Amino acid sequence: MVVARTLSGFKDRxxxxxxxKHDTIEKLSKTFKNFGFAPIETPHLEYAEIxxxxxxxxxxKELYRxxxxxxxxxxxxxxxxxxxxxxxxxxxxxxxMPFKRYAIGNVFRGxxxxxxxxxxxxxxxxxxxxxxxxxxxxEIIQVIVESLxxxxxxxxxxxxxxxxxxxxxxxxxxxxxxxxxxxxxVDKITKIGEEQVSQELxxxxxxxxSVAKLIDFISKNGSGVDFFEEIAPYKACDALTKTGIEELExxxxxxxxxxxxxxHYKIDFSIARGLGYYTGVVYETTLNRIPSIGSVCSGGxxxxxxxxxxxxxxxxxxxSIGLDRLIAALEEIDGVSSRQTPAKVLxxxxxxxxxxxxxxxxxxxxxxxxxxxxxxxxxKLKKQFSYANKKGHRYVMPIGEDExxxxxxxxxxMESGNQESFDSLQKLSDSLL
Amino acid sequence: MVVARTLSGFKDRxxxxxxxKHDTIEKLSKTFKNFGFAPIETPHLEYAEIxxxxxxxxxxKELYRxxxxxxxxxxxxxxxxxxxxxxxxxxxxxxxMPFKRYAIGNVFRGxxxxxxxxxxxxxxxxxxxxxxxxxxxxEIIQVIVESLxxxxxxxxxxxxxxxxxxxxxxxxxxxxxxxxxxxxxVDKITKIGEEQVSQELxxxxxxxxSVAKLIDFISKNGSGVDFFEEIAPYKACDALTKTGIEELExxxxxxxxxxxxxxHYKIDFSIARGLGYYTGVVYETTLNRIPSIGSVCSGGxxxxxxxxxxxxxxxxxxxSIGLDRLIAALEEIDGVSSRQTPAKVLxxxxxxxxxxxxxxxxxxxxxxxxxxxxxxxxxKLKKQFSYANKKGHRYVMPIGEDExxxxxxxxxxMESGNQESFDSLQKLSDSLL
Numbered sequence: 001m002v003v004a005r006t007l008s009g010f011k012d013r014x015x016x017x018x019x020x021k022h023d024t025i026e027k028l029s030k031t032f033k034n035f036g037f038a039p040i041e042t043p044h045l046e047y048a049e050i051x052x053x054x055x056x057x058x059x060x061k062e063l064y065r066x067x068x069x070x071x072x073x074x075x076x077x078x079x080x081x082x083x084x085x086x087x088x089x090x091x092x093x094x095x096x097m098p099f100k101r102y103a104i105g106n107v108f109r110g111x112x113x114x115x116x117x118x119x120x121x122x123x124x125x126x127x128x129x130x131x132x133x134x135x136x137x138x139e140i141i142q143v144i145v146e147s148l149x150x151x152x153x154x155x156x157x158x159x160x161x162x163x164x165x166x167x168x169x170x171x172x173x174x175x176x177x178x179x180x181x182x183x184x185x186v187d188k189i190t191k192i193g194e195e196q197v198s199q200e201l202x203x204x205x206x207x208x209x210s211v212a213k214l215i216d217f218i219s220k221n222g223s224g225v226d227f228f229e230e231i232a233p234y235k236a237c238d239a240l241t242k243t244g245i246e247e248l249e250x251x252x253x254x255x256x257x258x259x260x261x262x263x264h265y266k267i268d269f270s271i272a273r274g275l276g277y278y279t280g281v282v283y284e285t286t287l288n289r290i291p292s293i294g295s296v297c298s299g300g301x302x303x304x305x306x307x308x309x310x311x312x313x314x315x316x317x318x319x320s321i322g323l324d325r326l327i328a329a330l331e332e333i334d335g336v337s338s339r340q341t342p343a344k345v346l347x348x349x350x351x352x353x354x355x356x357x358x359x360x361x362x363x364x365x366x367x368x369x370x371x372x373x374x375x376x377x378x379x380k381l382k383k384q385f386s387y388a389n390k391k392g393h394r395y396v397m398p399i400g401e402d403e404x405x406x407x408x409x410x411x412x413x414m415e416s417g418n419q420e421s422f423d424s425l426q427k428l429s430d431s432l433l
Numbered sequence: 434m435v436v437a438r439t440l441s442g443f444k445d446r447x448x449x450x451x452x453x454k455h456d457t458i459e460k461l462s463k464t465f466k467n468f469g470f471a472p473i474e475t476p477h478l479e480y481a482e483i484x485x486x487x488x489x490x491x492x493x494k495e496l497y498r499x500x501x502x503x504x505x506x507x508x509x510x511x512x513x514x515x516x517x518x519x520x521x522x523x524x525x526x527x528x529x530m531p532f533k534r535y536a537i538g539n540v541f542r543g544x545x546x547x548x549x550x551x552x553x554x555x556x557x558x559x560x561x562x563x564x565x566x567x568x569x570x571x572e573i574i575q576v577i578v579e580s581l582x583x584x585x586x587x588x589x590x591x592x593x594x595x596x597x598x599x600x601x602x603x604x605x606x607x608x609x610x611x612x613x614x615x616x617x618x619v620d621k622i623t624k625i626g627e628e629q630v631s632q633e634l635x636x637x638x639x640x641x642x643s644v645a646k647l648i649d650f651i652s653k654n655g656s657g658v659d660f661f662e663e664i665a666p667y668k669a670c671d672a673l674t675k676t677g678i679e680e681l682e683x684x685x686x687x688x689x690x691x692x693x694x695x696x697h698y699k700i701d702f703s704i705a706r707g708l709g710y711y712t713g714v715v716y717e718t719t720l721n722r723i724p725s726i727g728s729v730c731s732g733g734x735x736x737x738x739x740x741x742x743x744x745x746x747x748x749x750x751x752x753s754i755g756l757d758r759l760i761a762a763l764e765e766i767d768g769v770s771s772r773q774t775p776a777k778v779l780x781x782x783x784x785x786x787x788x789x790x791x792x793x794x795x796x797x798x799x800x801x802x803x804x805x806x807x808x809x810x811x812x813k814l815k816k817q818f819s820y821a822n823k824k825g826h827r828y829v830m831p832i833g834e835d836e837x838x839x840x841x842x843x844x845x846x847m848e849s850g851n852q853e854s855f856d857s858l859q860k861l862s863d864s865l866l
Contacts, residue, residue: 036806373469
């Protein structure tokens with residue numbers, strides 16, 4: 001005998017969870033498609049050299065890497081952005097530019113196991129490749145908004161920033177060479193607080209005066225005309241900072257014109273994003289009722305996606321939804337669903353001789369648009385009610401000699417306990433739709 | 434620079450292929466749910482001991498197996514049935530029996546690379562666990578039929594058999610001990626032909642007379658009352674054979690009562706299925722216009738799914754659709770789709786100053802239910818038409834000063850070349866839905 005168990009950090013999804021996840025994926029896919037983002041698929045397994053070059057040191061340590069049957073050095077993908085870079089380089093001509101794609105798939109990271117963090121998890125990426133247009137930046141934000149709306153989420157804020165603003169500002173302070181460290185430290189501000197950020201900035205050799213200016217800088221956040229006036233003086237610091245602020249202004253112009261509630265986005269100079277490859281707009285999305293879980297959708301603009309594969313510059317902008325984290329957040333807000341079945345109705349079979357009839361009725365109801373499960377054996381009604389309760393069928397429809405002879409069908413609502421009778425299957429199904 | 438390439442035997446899907454695949458998955462999921470099959474998810478990676486015990490020698494050789502960061506012996510799943518067995522053993526009480534599940538996911542086999550065979554491929558499984566009811570056997574066949582209908586496939590045949598019939602018949606010939614070899618050899622009949630099967634049966638030590646009887650036996654196939662009369666004499670061979678035939682009769686009784694065209698199923702005594710764990714009804718599904726690709730949906734009844742994990746008997750019945758093979762077959766019949774975008778309309782932007790207006794119109798059309806892509810830059814109309822041609826947008830809607838001032842919008846049908854004008858977005862969207 002083998003013990004039935006999963007690997008530490010890996011997760012099974014029972015029907016109640018998988019139903020929610022699949023429903024979420026369906027709604028997100030539909031939203032992406034509505035904007036013309038097309039799905040693509042890449043393998044879970046790649047040549048390790050494809051993955052390691054763009055991964056940070058930390059990610060390299062976490063890589064599931066091994067030699068395959070042909071002694072090739074292979075690894076499971078740790079994200080979907082590096083495979084996208086490989087994909088775009090490989091099929092550039094077939095695809096045509098610009099290219100809009102989404103990808104929903106699992107990625108693998110051998111992190112230290114901890115609550116809420118898994119070693120295999122689902123990422124939901126959408127990217128707009130091959131254009132510098134500020135419209136594509138605005139559209140990614142629009143897609144984030146529409147995606148969360150599609151999931152019934154209304155209470156969220158997208159915090160925007162632009163790498164160019166911070167890069168230019170750092171240059172104006174004469175510390176442009178420390179920008180990667182600065183971004184890495186600033187990125188931790190919600191976790192470690194302002195004081196600790198100051199200390200770490202000093203530790204990397206930034207003068208106290210500059211640290212004070214940086215701290216003041218990253219405290220800026222807001223929206224609207226007043227805010228753009230407040231930050232306007234920064235434009236004088238550096239040409240790059242000026243461009244960065246103007247790009248945010250252009251994005252605001254587009255977003256203002258769309259029917260998006262302005263409460264959903266603001267500018268926040270503390271948004272840094274740890275990853276090295278961002279070059280322009282960056283964003284993070286917080287669920288306001290549960291900010292502690294961190295950003296559920298993050299992304300930004302990069303100007304050189306394919307740098308490891310090709311000399312040609314390939315700009316793009318995109319975002320990624322951490323699907324497992326988002327679903328965990330929804331469960332924390334709305335509670336965990338206990339529904340284990342997609343069927344609305346259970347046909348309860350009171351007599352094993354009537355099995356055929358039960359299947360016939362089940363098929364007729366399905367043709368009328370109702371999702372129906374037929375209990376596969378004749379059994380006591382009590383047992384079948386308890387089955388429906390366990391699985392979460394909303395209605396039970398008992399079938400015995402009586403129902404078949406009279407052609408009168410009853411439906412018990414398992415939530416209210418009410419029972420209703422119908423003299424045709426059509427009327428019964430109408431009552432359910 | 435790293436060469437952008439995939440591993441041999443692994444496949445990327447560009448949008449035209451991924452769109453078809455996702456559409457197929459959506460239709461199949463909907464069908465499974467209509468019958469009360471719920472989705473589940475298990476990890477791609479498992480403890481190797483979970484997988485190796487139930488896999489054949491061949492599969493063990495093909496396993497992607499390695500040691501992880503914690504030096505655990507792990508492997509990528511090679512199918513979804515062994516993980517299902519592990520899952521059912523682990524969550525038996527939470528799930529409640531009977532239990533109906535489907536799972537659509539990727540599996541990995543390090544086979545020798547050859548045309549049309551991949552080392553990572555998508556399986557689409559549906560199983561009905563925890564019941565011996567013949568109704569559940571019939572329902573799996575019904576689900577196969579409805580699944581293929583949902584994909585617009587009408588010209589197919591499901592060939593049914595029952596392991597019990599062959600097992601009993603072999604016992605009556607005194608060669609029950611050779612049954613595994615017999616099934617393995619008979620399973621190859623469409624590939625190697627009758628003569629070669631005879632020869633291989635003789636090679637494993639079966640007497641010529643018995644070989645002749647086996648060859649005659651496996652040549653039986655047909656449907657309906659006449660056929661059941663023809664095979665009735667076999668009932669006298671052995672009690673097991675009798676039970677097997679009677680089970681097929683019961684399945685026919687149920688299927689006859691449903692609105693399934695009887696041309697879609699027949700009995701065929703040569704259907705063996707290679708895998709050891711089947712104990713009852715088995716089936717294979719052939720697309721009649723392209724039989725050479727083999728079965729696109731196969732399965733059967735097993736009486737001891739969880740034998741490696743638990744002493745408790747756990748019966749079930751299920752089938753698996755080889756999604757990649759099925760899609761390849763559809764492409765061979767219908768041709769490969771060249772459509773690279775899910776958007777129906779491309780808004781062509783004639784003036785980069787009008788970008789915001791284009792996004793506003795795009796959003797309005799989406800709210801009216803049309804999937805719309807906005808070209809992200811102002812560009813010449815010719816360039817944008819050629820983009821739409823490459824990507825496969827059905828309609829192009831040019832937006833310039835003129836359209837915005839007059840609020841008259843035109844739509845060019847890229848298939849017919851026709852152009853039509855509308856004095857409101859509502860009318861335009863109505864014409865598309």
